[in-house]
Amino acid sequence: MQSFRTELENPIVERDIIELERKIRLFREGSIPEEKFRSLRLARGVYGQRQQGVQMVRIKLPYGKMTLQQWKRIADISDEYSTGNLHLTTRQDVQIHFVSLDRTPELWSKLEQDDVTIREACGNTVRNITASDRAGIDPEEPFDVTPYADAAFRYFLRNPICQDMGRKIKIAFSSSDADSAWAFMHDFGMIPKVKEVNGKTVRGFKVLVGGGLGAQPFLAKTAFEFLEEDQLIPYIENVLRVFDRYGERTSRHKARMKFLVQKLGWEEFDRLVKEEYKAVKNKSVKVDYEAYKNSEAPVTGTVPAFTIRDPKLFETWKATNVFEQKQKGYFAAYVKVPLGNISSTVSRQLIEALRPVIADDVRVTANQGLLLKYILPAHLPYVFSVLEAQGFAAAGFDSIADITACPGTDTCNLAISSSTGIAEALENVIAAEFPDLVHNKDIKIKISGCMNSCGQHGIASIGFHGSSLKSGGKTLPALQVLLGGGIVGNGEGRVADKVIKVPSRRGPDVLRTLLHDYEINGQENEKFNEYYDRQGEKYFYELLKPLADLSAITDDAFIDWGQAEQFATAIGVGECAGVVIDLVATLLLEAQEKLELGTEAFDKGQFADGIYHAYSTFVQTAKALLLGEGIACNTQIGILNDFEKNFIATGQFSFEGDFKTVVLQINSNEPTETFAKAYYKQAADFYQAAQAFRVQKAATVQA
Incomplete structure (x- = not known):
């Protein structure tokens, strides 16, 4: 691959991009294992597609904001490096597809010229921070949450505490109690609140923790009914530190925050979070609310002549x-x-x-x-x-006629069946047979290509996710039908019930049946979820049961929407979570890199960051030696326990002091320069001793 020159003013961003180019080159040369390289590129927004040899690049837009110049830049980038299509996502990102891996550093460099990043858009990081699109202009909002979403995005970008967690973290800010950002379904969800304190109006947030969609949806727990604004970012940092240390790292299906909260129980989880407070980088992070650059009305002038056709x-x-x-x-x-x-x-x-x-x-x-x-x-x-x-004047935004769908089998490795094809078919049913429902914003239809809920089917009034069925020894595409999900308000929500599975080709009949039944039997002013609750899940199972009957299946049922060939499940390897790296040398290389990053942090006076890099050195080094003995670990705290048990207690490895206690000094000391440098030295000495241990062991084996 050819090198290129960046033209960026930000040296940190420039270094990031040059580093990506270097890592791609090392990967091409075979110097970096594929598993490790995957986690590296994911943290830089580069995601493998269903189609081999090309990448999806996810462009990270905090709270979904684009200036007009940024939008134009992304459009130009898509023309030059992709297919000329911009895919808007449910996480308020923009994705472009079919990108050559070797061209991603150059692509990133050009995006950054207009302050657009792909950094940490994928991988086990803090993903794009979302917010209600109405934030700043919402008539119901107590205050604009945009400055806080922006501050959180900037605070956790490249932050050492969240670069290589067990799983991704999703954060959302709703603009009001209407909770249009679904705070209840996120790792962290915030709803703005105000209260009077000594005659002054104080801004704060209702904070929810541990929600999530996926195959096992969890409603978030309320951590605070009111947390003052300057305490929000420190609290998130405390929780992330606990998640990094105690979160699952082997089974990605159990590695989300929601599972850690469930495993530990709320009281123990909360205790561990409070333990981190002493070591957190900042005890207060005050957002300069008044100085944040809000949207301004354009300088209006005359507009050209125009015609409205309809x-x-x-x-x-x-x-x-x-x-x-x-x-x-x-x-x-x-x-x-x-x-x-x-x-x-x-x-x-x-x-x-x-x-x-x-x-x-x-x-x-x-x-x-x-x-x-x-x-x-x-x-x-x-x-x-x-x-x-331009063909974009359709009415019915966010109505039943505005269906949300992930890309499904068009590009995603994990998808089982089509999302986009069935979405188009369902929208056609509504337009042709239920046109008045364009005004109905109560019923939401959401579709995912698999159970992972990228299309948010788990919180839909009427949801579908891709699946499969067997008939006559052959496999046909299917849809799992879910009903009754949605927003309640003020951080409360509903998870949809799985009702029945039907052949995908019968999806339009499922919708017709549901809407006709609601139309005939629903009471006056009764919302769909109220109707669902009144009738009950069993009622809807029996209502849709004839559509699940496979006794008279036709040949077209074996062809998925938008496809010409017979259906076959072809699920690839998902990349939403990083891969567990079992290569000792790679882990030790990572530990060395953390030491180097620690030195750089100290040179800048960033002692809290340097401490966390030293902590990561301890963990990565201990994990490397354990894996060398065939001992796999699934949490960082487990690594510390297992190293103590298998190396220190057995006398295999000499370490001054109690190993676990020394490492966990990280959460019992203020991040001062004195502690930072002493702790860093202990980590560096441990790393050097581990390298000597490996050399000695290798010599013993050879002898």
Whole structure:
């Protein structure tokens, strides 16, 4: 691969990109094992696709924000390195597909010229921090959560405590008690609150911890009903330190925060979090709320002549896609983006046409759409005309007609059956047979290609996830039907029930059956989930049971939506979690790198970071020696216990003091320069002793 020159002002970012290029080269030369390289590239937003030899690159957009220039930059990047398509995700990222691995450093470098990153968009890190798309303009919000989401994003990016955890961490900020960011389904969920203290209004958050979707959904637990704003980031840091040390690392299916909370119990989990407080980098992180650069109304001028082709659709669009901001006299408009896919060409045309009449702050929404802000009432017709000309003026944003779906078998390794094909089929049913439901924002339909819930089926009123069935010795694509999920409010939510599994081709009939039944038997003003609760899961199982009957299955049932060939399950290896590295030499190399990072942190006066790098050196080195003896460990605390038991207690390895106590000094000392340097020396000495131990053992074996 050819080297390239970066043109960046930020030396930290430039180093990141050069390091990625170096690691790719070493991987190509065979110097880095594939398993290790996978975790390296994932932490840099580069994700393997279902199709061999190409990558998906995930572009990290904190709280979904793009300036118009950033949007244009991403569109241009997609043309140059990808397929000209931008895929908007439920995590408010943008993904581009079919990218050559060797070109990813250059791609990243060009993105960073407009302050856009791919760092930690994948892998076992703090992923993109999401927020309600209405944050800052929401008429119901007590205050704008955007500055806090932004501060959290910047605080944990490249933070040593969350670079190589057992699993990913997802953080969400809702703008109000309506909880439109689904705080209850995240590792950390925040809902803004205010209270009066000594005659002053104090900002804070209701904080929820340990929620998650996936194959086993968990509702988050309330850690605080009110946590003052400056305590939020330190609290998150404390929890991440506990998760890093005690979280599962062998079985990725049990490695999320929700499983750690369940395993330890809330009281013990909370105790461990409080133990970390002494060592945390900052006891208070005050966000400069007033200085945060909020969206501003555009400098408006005249707009060109335009024509609205469908005036009736314009009125429906205004009723379903537009709302008045808390800033009186301005409106925001949602753009329904089918399946989250918008081309680079359309993106550029929208940017140029809309620039004079919208704010320089477009938000990617959590249901794969876009939000345009600060539109004057007089400019709404023009905005609609621009969207209409590009085919993006569909009404019914966030209604039953606006279906959320992950990419499914189009590109994902883990998908079992199609998400996008069935989503299109269901939207066609609604448009053709239930057109009035374009106004219904109570019922949400969400689809995932597998049980992992990237399409959020687990919190849908009507959810589907990809599966398979057997009939006559052959496999056919199937859909697991889930019902009754959704938002309750103020951090409370509902997990959908698994009701029945049907052939994928019968998905449209499932929807018809459910909607007709609700239409006929639902009571006046009864919401869908209320109707589901009243009738009960068994009722719906019996209602849909005829559609699960395989006795009269037809040949087309063996062809998945959007496919021409007979269905066959072809599940690859998932990359959402890092791989457990069992290679001793690689682990020791990592330990050495941590020591080098520690030295650099000290040179900058970043003693808390240097301490954490030293801690990682202890853990990685001990794990390497244990694996050399065939002893596998599934948590960091387990590594410390097992090393004490198998090396220190047996006399195999000489260590001054109690090993576990020495290592865990990390959470019993303030991060002072004196402690940092003493602790670092202990870690470096341990690493050198471990290397000598390996050399001696190798010599003994050879003799």
